[in-house]
Amino acid sequence: MAGPAEWSVGYARQANADFELFQALQAGAAEQCHRMQLLQMACEKLAKAHLCGAGADPAGVQTSHAFVAKTLPVILKQTAITFNFTGPPAAEAIKLAGRLAREIELLTPGVDANGKRPDNCEYPWEDDAGVLHSPLDWAFSPSDLLTARAGRTVLKLIQEAIKRLLPPT
Amino acid sequence: MPTKDEVARRLARAHYEVETGVTDIYRLTGSAETESNEREPIKLLEVNAATIPSGVVPLHFAPAPAAGIHYPSVIIEVTPGEFQQIRRHELPLPRNWQVGELFERPAAAAE
Numbered sequence: 001m002a003g004p005a006e007w008s009v010g011y012a013r014q015a016n017a018d019f020e021l022f023q024a025l026q027a028g029a030a031e032q033c034h035r036m037q038l039l040q041m042a043c044e045k046l047a048k049a050h051l052c053g054a055g056a057d058p059a060g061v062q063t064s065h066a067f068v069a070k071t072l073p074v075i076l077k078q079t080a081i082t083f084n085f086t087g088p089p090a091a092e093a094i095k096l097a098g099r100l101a102r103e104i105e106l107l108t109p110g111v112d113a114n115g116k117r118p119d120n121c122e123y124p125w126e127d128d129a130g131v132l133h134s135p136l137d138w139a140f141s142p143s144d145l146l147t148a149r150a151g152r153t154v155l156k157l158i159q160e161a162i163k164r165l166l167p168p169t
Numbered sequence: 170m171p172t173k174d175e176v177a178r179r180l181a182r183a184h185y186e187v188e189t190g191v192t193d194i195y196r197l198t199g200s201a202e203t204e205s206n207e208r209e210p211i212k213l214l215e216v217n218a219a220t221i222p223s224g225v226v227p228l229h230f231a232p233a234p235a236a237g238i239h240y241p242s243v244i245i246e247v248t249p250g251e252f253q254q255i256r257r258h259e260l261p262l263p264r265n266w267q268v269g270e271l272f273e274r275p276a277a278a279a280e
Contacts, residue, residue: 008229053229054243055263070223073188074215074246081183082233090187098190098219164231 007052012165015045019162032143033121033135039142040068040107040121043158047071049165065108072101076154079161093150093157100154103142173204173240177211180238181272190219192249196269197262210241212266214255222248225255227263 002010022038047067052058061067076097080090105111109120118125124134145151171179181194197212198204210229230242245262247255254260255268262268 050228050230051226054227055229056227066223067226069221070226070246071228073220074228074244077184077187078228078230078242078244080187081180082230082236082238084236086183086186091189094187095189102221164233 002058004052004055004058007058008049008165009167011045011049011052012162015042015049015162016166018042018045019159031136032140033138036104036107036140036142037121040104042162043068043072043101043104044108046075046158046162046165050075053165065110066105068105069102072104072158073098075161076157079157079164082164083160085157089150089153093153096145096148096150097154097157100142100145100151103140103145107140107142170239171237173207173211176238176240177213178272180211180242181213182275184213184215184244185272185274188215188217191215191217191246192274193252194272194274196272197243197245197266198269199264199266207240210243212243213245213272214252214262214268215244215246216249216252217246218249220246220248222251224251225260225262 018038019042022035022042025035025038044065044067048061050071051061051067073094077094080086080094106113106117106119107121109122112118112120118127119133119135119138119140121135121140124132126132146155177196184194185191193216195214197214199209203209225245225247227243227245230244232239232241251260255262
């Protein structure tokens with residue numbers, strides 16, 4: 001049976017692949033919903049890699065998507081510190097990471113803030129007025145947040161956090 | 170090489186500096202025998218009003234010697250309400266960890 005360290009690396013490798021594809025799509029003409037789905041998947045697996053590393057039951061973490069809001073800011077905070085990235089620029093990035101993490105978690109179809117946020121990057125949904133929306137037409141807030149001054153820094157921290165978990169090549 | 174206690178203080182200070190929402194950082198400890206093992210992570214419990222109340226979620230981090238973090242670490246972030254539940258033993262910590270020393274917020278990292 002695979003141990004926590006193996007699960008952690010397994011999640012990290014998938015997170016890395018998802019994040020690389022997200023970056024490739026960012027540079028192209030892919031729909032925003034698809035780019036955001038890749039970012040959400042990468043962040044979720046990054047969170048699960050750290051949870052497994054701390055001894056969480058792998059079967060337990062597999063069944064939920066609601067880990068990113070709680071864990072991503074902590075992961076990025078620690079990553080910033082390991083790169084000696086501190087002071088006001090780091091604080092600004094971590095503050096943005098908190099907002100971004102909440103919005104990334106809401107991209108998952110199964111996470112809707114008790115029905116208040118049915119928007120997600122995978123399936124169409126109906127709003128309170130009965131109007132059907134498609135992810136293809138929706139403007140997702142994480143995409144806006146990434147254009148903030150610290151947005152690029154947050155993406156770099158996500159990338160570095162993933163790479164720190166990968167086995168040496 | 171700095172001791173685990175020294176690195177724990179350094180780590181707590183850095184966390185205060187980059188996260189203004191963190192009000193208190195406590196050291197979590199296991200048994201004396203466990204803590205004497207260099208492979209046993211430094212464990213910090215951070216109280217943050219800006220996090221979401223979803224329980225005790227330990228996150229593991231590898232050492233980062235280049236940044237002066239020579240030991241593995243585990244970070245748990247909770248809301249003030251969850252911290253009170255931990256204090257009242259209504260919200261258990263893993264592996265019988267106990268809430269230990271409070272690291273004071275450094276003056277340079279004022280809220």
